[in-house]
Amino acid sequence: MERWRPDPGERVLARVPVTFATGAATPVSGRRWFRDADRCDIQRELPGWPAGPTYTVRSKTNRLARGVGRTALALVVIGIAAALGGTGVGNVGTLGRSDGPENEVDDFPVMCASPGTLARTLPWQLDPARRPDTDRTHAVVTDRRLVLISMLDDDDEPWEEVL
Numbered sequence: 375m376e377r378w379r380p381d382p383g384e385r386v387l388a389r390v391p392v393t394f395a396t397g398a399a400t401p402v403s404g405r406r407w408f409r410d411a412d413r414c415d416i417q418r419e420l421p422g423w424p425a426g427p428t429y430t431v432r433s434k435t436n437r438l439a440r441g442v443g444r445t446a447l448a449l450v451v452i453g454i455a456a457a458l459g460g461t462g463v464g465n466v467g468t469l470g471r472s473d474g475p476e477n478e479v480d481d482f483p484v485m486c487a488s489p490g491t492l493a494r495t496l497p498w499q500l501d502p503a504r505r506p507d508t509d510r511t512h513a514v515v516t517d518r519r520l521v522l523i524s525m526l527d528d529d530d531e532p533w534e535e536v537l
Contacts, residue, residue: 378514378523378534385517392513392522394500397482399472405429406501409483416487416494423498431480497537499524511537 380386397405407429408417417426472478487493499505500522508528514521522537 376534377525377532378521378536380514380516381518384519386514387517388515389512392500392511393502394484395482396502397478399479399482401431401479402429402482405431406482406484406503408485408487409481411486411488413481413483416485419489420494420498424504426498426501426504497522497524499537 394406397403407415408420410416417423477483485493485496497511499509499511505511505524508526510525510527512523512525514523523534524537525534526532
């Protein structure tokens, strides 16, 4: 299969990798949910979607253990940097305070779609947990349309498919 090309006379304005987001806050780190307007999980209702992982929000005990582990790791990294003659590691980044904890900490919905809405037609390939590690998805914006493309990340046998 060949790489995707725009139609004759169509101009590509942008092409970027695209995927559903993944939670960053400790309770939802590495997780994502697909919800309806009532915050009910809808991933099993999405037409053509293969089964994906079922996530739960981490418990307070699990969050505490992960936080202690991260703190210990940060101290080790700072100690190694200091031992190697570093002048410090600068500002150790933090995520900051959430503006919408109900959608960023307590839950992490990447799709909120009621029955019959356009959002329910998004392709499952945008979910990194459902597609093979060798596949990538790109969004292409042209002067005529938005195209979502699935592609094999392999220089020897590249292929692209319009989703």
